[in-house]
Amino acid sequence: MSRGTLLDLIYLIAATTFIIALKGLGSPKRARLGNIIAAGGMTLAVGATFFHQTSDGHNLRHIPLILLGMFIGAIVAVPAARFMQITSMPQLVAIFNGVGGGAAALVSITEFMHIHAEKPATYVTLEVLLGVLIGTVSFSGSAIAYAKLQELMTGRPITYPGQQFINAIFALAAVALIVIILVTSSTMLLWVLLAVSFVLGIIFVLPIGGADVPVLISLLNSFTGLAVAASGFTLGNNLLIVAGTLVGASGILLTRMMSAAMGRSLANVLFSAFGSVVTATGADREDGRTVRSGTPEDIGVLLSYSSKVVIIPGYGLAVAQAQHVIRELADELEAKGVEVLYAIHPVAGRMPGHMNVLLAEANIPYEKLKEMDEANSELTTADVALVVGANDTVNPAAKTDPGSPIYGMPIINAGDAENVVFLKRSMRPGFAGVENDLLFDPKTVLLFGDAKDTLTKLLAAVKSS
Amino acid sequence: MSNAILQYTTVFVLSAFVGIEIIAKVPSILHTPLMSGSNAIHGVILVGAMIILGSATTSAEEVLGFLAVILATLNVVGGFVVTDRMLELFKSKSPAARKAKTEGEGQ
Numbered sequence: 001m002s003r004g005t006l007l008d009l010i011y012l013i014a015a016t017t018f019i020i021a022l023k024g025l026g027s028p029k030r031a032r033l034g035n036i037i038a039a040g041g042m043t044l045a046v047g048a049t050f051f052h053q054t055s056d057g058h059n060l061r062h063i064p065l066i067l068l069g070m071f072i073g074a075i076v077a078v079p080a081a082r083f084m085q086i087t088s089m090p091q092l093v094a095i096f097n098g099v100g101g102g103a104a105a106l107v108s109i110t111e112f113m114h115i116h117a118e119k120p121a122t123y124v125t126l127e128v129l130l131g132v133l134i135g136t137v138s139f140s141g142s143a144i145a146y147a148k149l150q151e152l153m154t155g156r157p158i159t160y161p162g163q164q165f166i167n168a169i170f171a172l173a174a175v176a177l178i179v180i181i182l183v184t185s186s187t188m189l190l191w192v193l194l195a196v197s198f199v200l201g202i203i204f205v206l207p208i209g210g211a212d213v214p215v216l217i218s219l220l221n222s223f224t225g226l227a228v229a230a231s232g233f234t235l236g237n238n239l240l241i242v243a244g245t246l247v248g249a250s251g252i253l254l255t256r257m258m259s260a261a262m263g264r265s266l267a268n269v270l271f272s273a274f275g276s277v278v279t280a281t282g283a284d285r286e287d288g289r290t291v292r293s294g295t296p297e298d299i300g301v302l303l304s305y306s307s308k309v310v311i312i313p314g315y316g317l318a319v320a321q322a323q324h325v326i327r328e329l330a331d332e333l334e335a336k337g338v339e340v341l342y343a344i345h346p347v348a349g350r351m352p353g354h355m356n357v358l359l360a361e362a363n364i365p366y367e368k369l370k371e372m373d374e375a376n377s378e379l380t381t382a383d384v385a386l387v388v389g390a391n392d393t394v395n396p397a398a399k400t401d402p403g404s405p406i407y408g409m410p411i412i413n414a415g416d417a418e419n420v421v422f423l424k425r426s427m428r429p430g431f432a433g434v435e436n437d438l439l440f441d442p443k444t445v446l447l448f449g450d451a452k453d454t455l456t457k458l459l460a461a462v463k464s465s
Numbered sequence: 466m467s468n469a470i471l472q473y474t475t476v477f478v479l480s481a482f483v484g485i486e487i488i489a490k491v492p493s494i495l496h497t498p499l500m501s502g503s504n505a506i507h508g509v510i511l512v513g514a515m516i517i518l519g520s521a522t523t524s525a526e527e528v529l530g531f532l533a534v535i536l537a538t539l540n541v542v543g544g545f546v547v548t549d550r551m552l553e554l555f556k557s558k559s560p561a562a563r564k565a566k567t568e569g570e571g572q
Contacts (some may be wrong), residue, residue, distance in 0.1 A: 025502045026491040032552040039545045060519030073538025081546035100540035106533035107513040225507045242480045243509040249484030346493045353494040360554045
């Protein structure tokens with residue numbers, strides 16, 4: 001068996017571990033094992049690549065440089081991934097995805113420079129250009145997604161007049177550039193394509209709101225997969241094609257599943273900011289309805305003298321990182337003999353599983369987390385529904401108003417409880433930009449402020465009552 | 466069209482179907498770890514980056530290839546560690562949950 005064949009065989013084994021791993025990640029029991037299997041396959045593939053022979057029959061050059069690059073990457077990645085706040089996970093995934101896209105684009109560019117002199121076949125150049133385009137869009141798009149989640153910039157959709165038109169122009173420019181480069185094989189224009197792709201990634205992501213960003217990251221993740229597959233075509237490497245395509249295809253399906261869990265289509269998630277921003281920003285009270293806002297002391301008393309409280313956490317809890325405070329509040333209430341449960345909407349926090357991870361981090365017992373159906377039957381006998389930083393997931397319009405953008409999305413029936421308490425940052429509607437009638441309900445009390453601050457005040461009030 | 470491109474396209478098409486098939490029935494709670502896990506898997510671009518840097522003959526190629534190796538390593542290592550950390554949280558909670566569930570059903 002020649003060295004090349006052996007290497008291909010090892011790549012085949014690695015590709016198989018990736019398939020087994022993705023399969024495993026879909027089941028709670030085998031998920032962790034699946035991840036470890038993939039890591040093993042990756043180590044095998046990377047180790048074997050040191051024995052790769054270049055097209056001109058040489059052994060791999062620059063091995064010390066390769067090892068140095070891997071060393072630098074690893075000493076940055078491990079601490080970042082190990083020690084960053086658990087609530088920052090979506091950001092981390094965004095940034096690690098972005099660098100992957102960047103790497104795929106760099107591989108494609110370098111291969112273009114390398115084979116340029118040999119006048120490569122048109123389809124080879126096409127694969128290179130697609131790799132550059134998709135990889136770069138993923139890189140700059142992920143960077144903006146990271147900035148939005150890390151609150152380095154506003155998490156709200158950013159819109160401006162003619163946005164859709166400008167985005168379309170850039171997309172068309174990228175396609176036109178690809179055609180021109182195919183014909184002229186100009187290296188100069190490759191750099192122009194790189195710049196256009198970079199800008200395209202940014203302007204594509206700007207109008208997507210902070211709460212929808214996890215769905216966007218899933219899509220960009222899929223893009224990076226496709227960019228990797230394109231690099232695989234260029235380099236003639238089956239492992240890159242298999243792994244990249246697996247991620248590309250499963251990523252698109254996953255993205256659709258995530259948006260379906262919010263009761264919306266993917267197109268709506270990606271482009272809705274164009275239309276909905278007017279409702280989202282012009283949400284001042286114009287119809288004269290009033291809301292009742294309470295003091296922490298009032299609400300503290302209400303909670304202390306209840307027999308059952310159901311907490312409904314949402315994105316606001318995650319943003320404020322208030323999971324530990326809410327646990328202290330629940331402990332305090334339980335010490336007073338109050339039964340405390342948590343109602344978890346499937347897309348609470350707009351990221352499936354987000355709340356479970358967050359509350360698990362605060363050591364909240366798993367059996368207190370109730371899924372939607374069970375939570376809804378508990379709510380009919382609850383004294384207080386305490387809604388912390390959630391809005392759309394408890395909006396009755398999803399059931400009653402066929403004209404509402406969220407109509408049809410399953411919701412948690414917070415309104416079934418005797419009293420409803422909303423801890424909210426402001427009267428601003430949730431991401432869907434829909435008015436929530438429950439806020440105006442006579443049995444609803446609102447407490448405005450950052451979830452962590454208001455919960456801390458509530459905790460003090462409960463302790464003293 | 467050469468034989469090689471046809472062979473690569475075959476692999477591409479089959480992989481696309483496998484990719485769709487294997488995650489068709491995933492509970493929503495695992496969407497995020499799955500996204501993170503597949504994020505780590507596309508870090509396989511490290512193999513491509515190594516080949517690129519290892520075949521580099523000009524200094525421009527060396528610089529770009531070196532950068533690609535660093536970025537790809539960030540993707541692979543970061544991706545796997547983050548996913549493991551996410552799943553760690555699930556694991557430590559699930560035995561208790563399963564126990565609680567069977568007890569609940571026993572009553």
